[in-house]
Amino acid sequence: MDAMIELAWTVTKIVALVIPLFIAVAYMTYAERKIISAMQLRRGPNRVGWHGLLQPIADALKLLMKEVVLPQNANRALFVIAPMLSIMPALAAWAVLPLSEGLVIADINAGLLYVLAMTSMGVYGIILAGWASNSKYALLGAMRAGAQVVSYEIAMGFALVGVLMSAGSLNLGEIVQAQQGPIWNWFWLPLLPLFVVYWISGVAETNRLPFDVAEGESEIVAGFHVEYSGMAFAIFFLAEYANMILISGLAAIMFLGGWYSPFHGLPLLGPAFEWVPGIVWFVLKTCLFLFLFIWFRATFPRYRYDQIMRLGWKVLIPVTVVWLIVLSVMILTGFGPWF
Amino acid sequence: MPEINSYTVNFGPQHPAAHGVLRLVLEMEGEVVRRADPHIGLLHRATEKLAETKPYNQSIGYMDRLDYVSMMCNEHAYVLAIEKLLGITPPERAQYIRVMFDEITRILNHLLWIGAHGLDVGAMTVFLYAFKEREELMDCYEAVSGARMHATYYRPGGVYRDLPKQMPKYRSSEYRKDKDVERMNAAREGSMLDFIEAFCDGFGSTIDEIETLLTDNRIWKQRLVDVAVVSPERALQLGFTGPMLRGSGVEWDLRRKQPYEVYDRMDFEVPVGSNGDCYDRYLVRMEELRQSVRIIRQCIDWLRRNDGPVMLSDHKVVPPSREEMKDDMESLIHHFKLFTEGYCTPAGEVYAAVEAPKGEFGAYIVSDGANKPYRLKLRAPGFAHMAAMDEMVKGHMLADVVTVMGTMDIVFGEVDR
Numbered sequence: 001m002d003a004m005i006e007l008a009w010t011v012t013k014i015v016a017l018v019i020p021l022f023i024a025v026a027y028m029t030y031a032e033r034k035i036i037s038a039m040q041l042r043r044g045p046n047r048v049g050w051h052g053l054l055q056p057i058a059d060a061l062k063l064l065m066k067e068v069v070l071p072q073n074a075n076r077a078l079f080v081i082a083p084m085l086s087i088m089p090a091l092a093a094w095a096v097l098p099l100s101e102g103l104v105i106a107d108i109n110a111g112l113l114y115v116l117a118m119t120s121m122g123v124y125g126i127i128l129a130g131w132a133s134n135s136k137y138a139l140l141g142a143m144r145a146g147a148q149v150v151s152y153e154i155a156m157g158f159a160l161v162g163v164l165m166s167a168g169s170l171n172l173g174e175i176v177q178a179q180q181g182p183i184w185n186w187f188w189l190p191l192l193p194l195f196v197v198y199w200i201s202g203v204a205e206t207n208r209l210p211f212d213v214a215e216g217e218s219e220i221v222a223g224f225h226v227e228y229s230g231m232a233f234a235i236f237f238l239a240e241y242a243n244m245i246l247i248s249g250l251a252a253i254m255f256l257g258g259w260y261s262p263f264h265g266l267p268l269l270g271p272a273f274e275w276v277p278g279i280v281w282f283v284l285k286t287c288l289f290l291f292l293f294i295w296f297r298a299t300f301p302r303y304r305y306d307q308i309m310r311l312g313w314k315v316l317i318p319v320t321v322v323w324l325i326v327l328s329v330m331i332l333t334g335f336g337p338w339f
Numbered sequence: 340m341p342e343i344n345s346y347t348v349n350f351g352p353q354h355p356a357a358h359g360v361l362r363l364v365l366e367m368e369g370e371v372v373r374r375a376d377p378h379i380g381l382l383h384r385a386t387e388k389l390a391e392t393k394p395y396n397q398s399i400g401y402m403d404r405l406d407y408v409s410m411m412c413n414e415h416a417y418v419l420a421i422e423k424l425l426g427i428t429p430p431e432r433a434q435y436i437r438v439m440f441d442e443i444t445r446i447l448n449h450l451l452w453i454g455a456h457g458l459d460v461g462a463m464t465v466f467l468y469a470f471k472e473r474e475e476l477m478d479c480y481e482a483v484s485g486a487r488m489h490a491t492y493y494r495p496g497g498v499y500r501d502l503p504k505q506m507p508k509y510r511s512s513e514y515r516k517d518k519d520v521e522r523m524n525a526a527r528e529g530s531m532l533d534f535i536e537a538f539c540d541g542f543g544s545t546i547d548e549i550e551t552l553l554t555d556n557r558i559w560k561q562r563l564v565d566v567a568v569v570s571p572e573r574a575l576q577l578g579f580t581g582p583m584l585r586g587s588g589v590e591w592d593l594r595r596k597q598p599y600e601v602y603d604r605m606d607f608e609v610p611v612g613s614n615g616d617c618y619d620r621y622l623v624r625m626e627e628l629r630q631s632v633r634i635i636r637q638c639i640d641w642l643r644r645n646d647g648p649v650m651l652s653d654h655k656v657v658p659p660s661r662e663e664m665k666d667d668m669e670s671l672i673h674h675f676k677l678f679t680e681g682y683c684t685p686a687g688e689v690y691a692a693v694e695a696p697k698g699e700f701g702a703y704i705v706s707d708g709a710n711k712p713y714r715l716k717l718r719a720p721g722f723a724h725m726a727a728m729d730e731m732v733k734g735h736m737l738a739d740v741v742t743v744m745g746t747m748d749i750v751f752g753e754v755d756r
Contacts (some may be wrong), residue, residue, distance in 0.1 A: 040467040136348050140370070140737070209461060210558055218356035218459045219738050301558045302461025304738040305370055 013105050017094055025241040026056035032294050039298040066230035071133055074227065078132035083228070083235035086125025090242035093118035097249055098173040100259045100278035111172040112164055115250060116157060119205060122243060123149040126207075126214060126224045129236070133227035141223025144305055145214035148204060151312035156201035158320035162194040162327050163187060163254045176258030181265045185337055186257035190330065193323045195255045197316045199289075202247035204308065206240060208293055210300035211308055218302075248289030249282070256285045345373050348737075352381050356459050356741045359751035363728070363740065370736045375729045379722075382755040390715040394681025395421050396494065398715070403489035405717065406753035409448040410480075411440045412695035413753070414493040416717075419599060419691035420702040421495040424684045425656060432647040433497035434600040439638035440483070440492065441600075441693070442631040443535070446542070447476050448696035448748070449624050449631075453549060456621070456745035460562050465549055472545050475538050482506055482531055496657040497650035502642070506534045532639050539632045539639075546628050554625070563618035567731040567743045570615060577730070578723035581698025582627065583747065586612040586620030593694035605634050617746040624748075627696075656682050681710040697721055697748050719753035 030045065030052070037044030045052030070076055096111040098104040108114060123145060130142020164170055166187055167178035179186045188195045204211040215223040225236045252258060259278030263269035303311070330336070348365045351357035360381035366374040386405060390398040402413040415437060422428065429437075450469040457465035477487040482503050484490035492499050506527040511520045526537035553559045569579070574587035584591050592609045594602040610626035612619025651657050658677045659670035686708040692701030698720025705714040724747045731747075732740045 036464075040464050041471055042467060136346065140348075143369075212461075213738070218461065218741050221355060298464050299552065300462065301457065301553075301556065301562060302738070303558055304562060304736060306736065307558075307561050 010105070014095075017105060018091060021091065021094060021242065021245070022238070024245060025238050026060065028241045028245065028290065029059070029237075030056045031290070032297070035291070035294045036298045039295075060234065063230055063234040068230040068232045069227070071135070071227050073134045075132040075134070078128050079227075080232070082125050082129035082132055083232050083239070084125070085128060086122050087235050087239040087242065088125075089118040089121035090239045090246055093246055094249075096172055097246075097253065098176060098258060099282055102173070103279065104173060107171070107173060109169075109171050112160060112170040112175070115172070116153075116160065119156075119243070119246070120149065120153050122205075122239065125236075125239065129228065130224040133224075135227050137220040137222070137226045138224050140220050141214045141226070144220075145207060145224060147305075148207075148211065148214065148308055148312075151309060152201040152204040152316075155197055155312055155316035155320055156205065158317065158324065159191075159194040159198035159201065160254065162191050162320070162324055165324070165327055165331060166191065172253055172258075176253055176260070179257040180260060181257075181337070182270075183257075183262035185265075186255065186260075188255040190336065191255065191323070191327070193319050194327075195251075197320050198255070199251060199292075200316060201312075202251065203293065203296060204312070206243045206247055206293075208240075208244065209297040210303050212302060213305050213308060244290060244293050245286065248286045248293070251289050252282055252285035256288075258282055258285075344368060350740065356744060358455065358744055358749045360755075361725075361744070361749065361751060365737070365740065367737065370738075372732050372735055372737060372740060375732045375740065377725055377728045379725065379751075380755055382751040384756070386756045387715050387717060391712055394710045395684065395712065396677075396681055398712075399494065400489060400491045403491060404752060405719065405756060406448075406695065406697060406700070406721070406750045407488065408451045408750055409444045409696045409700075410488055410490055411437075411444045411492060412448075412693055413700055414491065415441060416691055416693045416695070416700045416702045418493045418495050419693065420689050420704045421684065423689040423691050424687065424704060424706055425495065425682075426685075427496055427651060427653065427656065429497040429651060430648045431601070432501075432642065432645060433649040435638050435641050435645075436498050436502065436649060437493060438600050438602060438605065439535075439635055439642070440479075440498075442634045442638070443476050443479055445631045445696040446628055447473055449628050450476075452624060452696075452745075452748045453553075453621075456742075456748075457553065459741045459745040460559065462552065462556075462559065465552055468545065468549055468552075472538075472542065475534075478506070479531065479535060479538075482534075494650070494657070496653065497648070499650075501649045502531045504530050506531055532643055535635060536639050539636055542632055543629070546625065550625060554622075560618060562738070562742055563621055563746075564616055565614070566617045566735060566739050567746065568614060568616045569727070569731065573730075574615065577727045579698070579727070580720045580723070581694065581696070582620055582623045583698060583720075583724055585610065586623045587615035588613055588619075593692060593699055597692075599691075599693060605637055607634050617742055620746050683708060683710045692718065695720060697750070697753070698724070700753070717753075717756055719756060721747070721749050721751075721754045725749060725754050 034044040045055040048054040048058045070079060093115050095105045096108055096114050126145040127142045130138040130145070163175060167175040169175060169178065207214045220226070225233055228236060259282045261273045261276060261281050263273050345366050345368045348367055350363035350365050352360045352362040362378040362381065364376040364378065365372050384404070386401045389401060399414055399417060402417045403410040405413045450473050454466035454469035457463065480490050481487045484492040484499060508524045508527050509515065509520050511517045526534050569577070569587050571587045571589045574584050574589060579587065580591070588611055590609055590611050593599070595609055607630045610623045610630070612623050654670065654673040658674050659667070663670040664674045684706045686706055688703070688705045690701055690703045692699050699718065700720060701718035703716040703718065704712045707713040728743070731743050735743070
């Protein structure tokens, strides 16, 4: 009986997380279109609902009604599994993300490792999709995605090693607690180079501009999902946006002090903002990063495949390695307010 | 087992970066292009053949549809060739109007080019910035000719009509509040020349804005610098013209080297590149935008001070006005003859070329003395550029193919004709 209740409670928690997450993903697409259109002197969606607010729902309905075309020579099983493989890890990783103090589905000690494992799983969906569609464009996209994710995974992993060194824990909740204090106590300051590297790798991991060579609209049409239609395509789309939110949330947790207010512990401002629940700060910080994603997309041209590789291996990885050494010295000498 | 070295990718004709209907068969080794084989003809409309079946004036409209982003320049070459054949020169005011609209067309074309080039390389905001400006110039086209794109404004003997004394204005609607309309109409209160001048005043900052986004952008430079380098000698051998040739460092501009209309009175610079790569061609075209504004300003200045006819009064070539036609027997006959039979040209052959935004656009007419050309051959700059596709992309990566296509400023209307 107890086991049953526990199971029901866990399922409730998962549903309570996943449903808002899906709504967030849907409105992320809306926000992206609105923000980009503002940057491009357009209006963006404004026909469905007040100021176009129902647009994501209309889009979802349209995609649901559409036929999912299975290409004749595609590998049917893999073709269907691929989209699931790409959305599953994007959602599963949320299990260990603390939204606020203690507000987490699975408070496990190897949280950071689990997140890394999950985010790197996502690429299998892309590779399988590319291979299973039996299209040259899709295969090229899959190859690019594979190479890109492998090289950026390393930079990202190294950047996170810095976080784990500073926090002394793999548990995401404890990582946040290690940053307790006002804005300059958070890890972004002592780990600034790692923070930048993490963020660049994060953008690359999610295949967003300027690193969207796997999709490469103008080169390989739509890359790995060129053959997908209807809901199968929508799932890739959801996975991409869920990943964006995930990477932003992780950035907020690991470098921007998760649920802490930027005035935490300050004499006057600290108490003034005490009434704001931690989750609000977390969401705000996540939104800041999401905005950056969109801003990048509106501003930057796309990198070429080989240039992405060069940036990853020759710039980002050396930067992280050097900063890890600097960091060890900082930790050993007990530098600043952080260590 | 045979060893497989390369595979082919069908790039287009339905491809987001195909610039219309280009079909490229790419032979690739992984990401590297070994051979590019452009297939053309998907937009072939037999313009040259059609022109042989119609009186001269009725083909002007076809010229707009060749390079459909630099409409009036195509007309210009065709009309110049007819005028050369007939031995007539349009009135001075018409020549200034033509030069002004040639430059407006150049801006129109280069704006579309930078938009499409940016989009190809992945910078999508530039596209919308460029199109916002294009809208104003399209309005100029509409104000003089009634059509936003396919103007048919140039005629043998001048231009269809004089510049309008006022610009059409926006009206308020459900979506446009009175205050917005007032702002949008601010530049439209005066004459058309005032409107164009207001555009010129604001356009400089638009170019700056676009350049801020691109010129010093690291990614943009990485994508363009040293891609598709063409040496000056090779560019000449390949028959490059326009910015493609100037990007390679050859100072060749028909507006300078064999001035037509009143270009010899204009004060402007001809920008030249030094490396012959995509980035140089980009810089050349951006500078051309600024120079075009300069020329337009000089034209506005002259047109403000000098009034006069914009068409010849030789009614064997130019139709009489509607008023004359209504109460003058002879004018009625002229009108009838011109709109049914057209005019006959002396037998002979001529070639006239203009510096179109993409390069040298020429019209070669063989006349046997009839009211329509015996043969019309159009020299489209894009065709020669397209032919160099293989050479330019060989050894580059797939993503560079798109960059090269952008840098060529390909429009299939003129390549296929």
